[in-house]
Amino acid sequence: MGDKIGVACIIDDDSVYVNLVKRIIEAKQLCKNLLVFENGKNALNFFEAILTNMNQESIPDIIFLDLNMPVMDGWEFLAQFTRIKNRFGKIITLYIVSSSINPLDIKKAKSISTVTDYLIKPITITELESIFSMA
Amino acid sequence: MLQNELFNKVMQEFNTGYWELRGDPYREIWSDRFYEILGYSKKDIQSDLDFFLENLLHKEDVEVFRDNFLNYKNNQVNFKQHIKIRNHQGNYQLFRCATNNELPVNIKSEVSIVFFFEIKLEPDQTIKKDNFYYKETAQMTATGSWYVDFQKKESYWDFETYRILEYPDDYIPSLKDSANYYTEDCRQLAADCFFKCAMAGTPFNTEIKMMTSTKREFWARAIGKPMYNESKEIIGIRGVFQDIDDIKRKEIKLQKSVDIIAGQNSRLFNFAHIVSHNLRSHTSNLSLLVQLIEDIDEPKEKEELIKEVKTISSNLNTTIEHLNEIVTIQTNNKQERVSVKFKDALKLVVDGISHMINNSHALVDSDFSELKEIKYIPAYMESILLNLITNAIKYKHPDRDPIINIKTYIEGKKKYLKISDNGRGIDMRLFKDKIFGMYKTFHYNEDAVGIGLFLTKNQVESMDGTIKVESVVDEGTTFIIEF
Numbered sequence: 347m348g349d350k351i352g353v354a355c356i357i358d359d360d361s362v363y364v365n366l367v368k369r370i371i372e373a374k375q376l377c378k379n380l381l382v383f384e385n386g387k388n389a390l391n392f393f394e395a396i397l398t399n400m401n402q403e404s405i406p407d408i409i410f411l412d413l414n415m416p417v418m419d420g421w422e423f424l425a426q427f428t429r430i431k432n433r434f435g436k437i438i439t440l441y442i443v444s445s446s447i448n449p450l451d452i453k454k455a456k457s458i459s460t461v462t463d464y465l466i467k468p469i470t471i472t473e474l475e476s477i478f479s480m481a
Numbered sequence: 482m483l484q485n486e487l488f489n490k491v492m493q494e495f496n497t498g499y500w501e502l503r504g505d506p507y508r509e510i511w512s513d514r515f516y517e518i519l520g521y522s523k524k525d526i527q528s529d530l531d532f533f534l535e536n537l538l539h540k541e542d543v544e545v546f547r548d549n550f551l552n553y554k555n556n557q558v559n560f561k562q563h564i565k566i567r568n569h570q571g572n573y574q575l576f577r578c579a580t581n582n583e584l585p586v587n588i589k590s591e592v593s594i595v596f597f598f599e600i601k602l603e604p605d606q607t608i609k610k611d612n613f614y615y616k617e618t619a620q621m622t623a624t625g626s627w628y629v630d631f632q633k634k635e636s637y638w639d640f641e642t643y644r645i646l647e648y649p650d651d652y653i654p655s656l657k658d659s660a661n662y663y664t665e666d667c668r669q670l671a672a673d674c675f676f677k678c679a680m681a682g683t684p685f686n687t688e689i690k691m692m693t694s695t696k697r698e699f700w701a702r703a704i705g706k707p708m709y710n711e712s713k714e715i716i717g718i719r720g721v722f723q724d725i726d727d728i729k730r731k732e733i734k735l736q737k738s739v740d741i742i743a744g745q746n747s748r749l750f751n752f753a754h755i756v757s758h759n760l761r762s763h764t765s766n767l768s769l770l771v772q773l774i775e776d777i778d779e780p781k782e783k784e785e786l787i788k789e790v791k792t793i794s795s796n797l798n799t800t801i802e803h804l805n806e807i808v809t810i811q812t813n814n815k816q817e818r819v820s821v822k823f824k825d826a827l828k829l830v831v832d833g834i835s836h837m838i839n840n841s842h843a844l845v846d847s848d849f850s851e852l853k854e855i856k857y858i859p860a861y862m863e864s865i866l867l868n869l870i871t872n873a874i875k876y877k878h879p880d881r882d883p884i885i886n887i888k889t890y891i892e893g894k895k896k897y898l899k900i901s902d903n904g905r906g907i908d909m910r911l912f913k914d915k916i917f918g919m920y921k922t923f924h925y926n927e928d929a930v931g932i933g934l935f936l937t938k939n940q941v942e943s944m945d946g947t948i949k950v951e952s953v954v955d956e957g958t959t960f961i962i963e964f
């Protein structure tokens with residue numbers, strides 16, 4: 347295994363899901379640090395703050411983004427994030443993780459270059475492990 | 482050419498006289514059989530329309546035949562007509578005149594043809610009988626004939642037209658009054674049809690709303706075609722009105738049902754998506770939880786995880802309750818509408834949430850003077866008012882007490898309910914399409930569930946209404962319901 351992932355980030359409003367993933371990541375020691383935002387707006391505020399203070403340490407290597415969220419949903423976050431993603435000085439891998447099986451959502455997500463892949467909930471522990479080992 | 486062979490065969494079988502219409506040169510070719518039936522030889526008569534109209538055709542039939550023939554020649558309008566033609570002995574023989582559409586379907590002719598099928602009459606079978614059939618047909622099919630003469634500037638109606646349009650027998654129809662025969666929204670169409678027919682000779686066949694002398698409106702099929710004189714100028718329009726009100730009303734009703742079904746279908750589809758999505762989020766959590774429980778060896782940690790099942794199951798219950806509420810709306814819309822007074826419905830709602838109103842120092846102002854009541858399902862009216870008022874209070878502006886204005890009004894024929902507040906507003910640029918979506922919330926409130934507006938929209942739409950929203954951030958939000 348290569349370098350372990352430093353910071354992972356989950357953007358999701360489903361607290362049950364977030365808790366479960368958190369437990370898996372801790373149990374499997376998949377990364378050192380895990381950031382959780384309950385909607386796109388909070389996450390975007392965080393990323394914009396990084397740009398002003400350039401704290402390299404806290405820039406996530408990987409993002410798991412939900413689509414259906416209050417205040418700012420996954421699509422809006424993607425649009426905003428795509429505009430600033432090149433200014434972080436490192437590659438941030440982004441996965442959409444959603445329970446939507448609507449083919450239109452999947453097609454739309456895959457057409458956005460910022461998105462590495464579209465994962466349909468439920469994700470499995472094995473899936474999570476392999477994603478973290480690839481990144 | 483095979484086509485031609487087939488055609489010739491058919492012509493032989495018909496064993497009838499016919500004319501072939503040629504565009505270039507502009508003349509008719511009369512078949513040998515045509516001469517033969519009437520006992521003429523080619524030298525006896527001149528084979529053109531003018532000669533035919535003047536010398537061979539019975540005077541009674543001339544005008545109608547001329548119109549039919551020219552219409553057929555110029556506009557390819559097929560026709561059928563009974564005519565009497567004078568034979569070599571000076572007697573009249575009866576013929577049924579018909580055109581290309583009499584040909585068997587698999588035979589197509591590039592030229593236009595007029596057939597003359599001879600009809601052998603018993604001595605006492607006269608045209609009078611024809612007249613009887615005509616009258617019978619007109620009455621049974623509710624078809625009135627009419628005719629406008631441009632030269633005499635007069636209009637004529639037959640008995641059935643008088644009956645359909647409910648005018649007394651001594652009424653004299655006139656072009657000047659013709660606007661009165663059509664409903665206001667159809668007058669332009671009627672004028673266009675007549676004008677095109679009169680100027681360009683374009684026949685018309687259209688569905689139109691007509692009006693009787695007693696202002697009763699009904700749907701009619703209006704058919705008209707130009708009439709020509711000897712020098713082939715348009716001198717009038719002849720046509721029929723058929724009362725098709727029953728059929729048309731059924732058609733309109735049917736279209737309405739189709740629209741309603743399409744609307745229901747789309748709501749159902751939407752609902753299926755919602756069910757699928759909302760249930761999936763819980764089942765996928767459950768599946769993830771099971772994986773985790775299996776993966777962990779520590780018994781204590783396992784026990785802790787099992788508690789999570791409780792959370793998931795309670796979330797699942799909430800979701801199913803929400804879905805139930807939506808299903809209830811879909812089935813409730815068959816409930817009978819009763820007269821609902823806005824004032825009473827509002828009082829009920831305001832009394833129910835008086836605690837919330839007092840705590841937030843909200844002011845609810847209402848004006849129902851323009852529209853006091855409406856036929857509605859009372860529970861929906863209360864639910865709609867409750868949702869919109871509590872929303873206005875929940876999302877009040879942090880710097881001021883909420884003021885909620887409720888007003889009903891009528892615009893045109895439509896009835897409206899408007900609820901506006903001075904709250905923090907919704908960013909329409911971001912949320913325009915999502916405001917009425919399920920589980921969409923736009924603010925950071927802890928108690929935002931995202932079900933209220935979704936239910937409101939469903940209730941309004943299930944009663945065939947619409948709901949619209951206008952909002953400016955920091956100024957307020959206005960909901961307008963059209964009933």
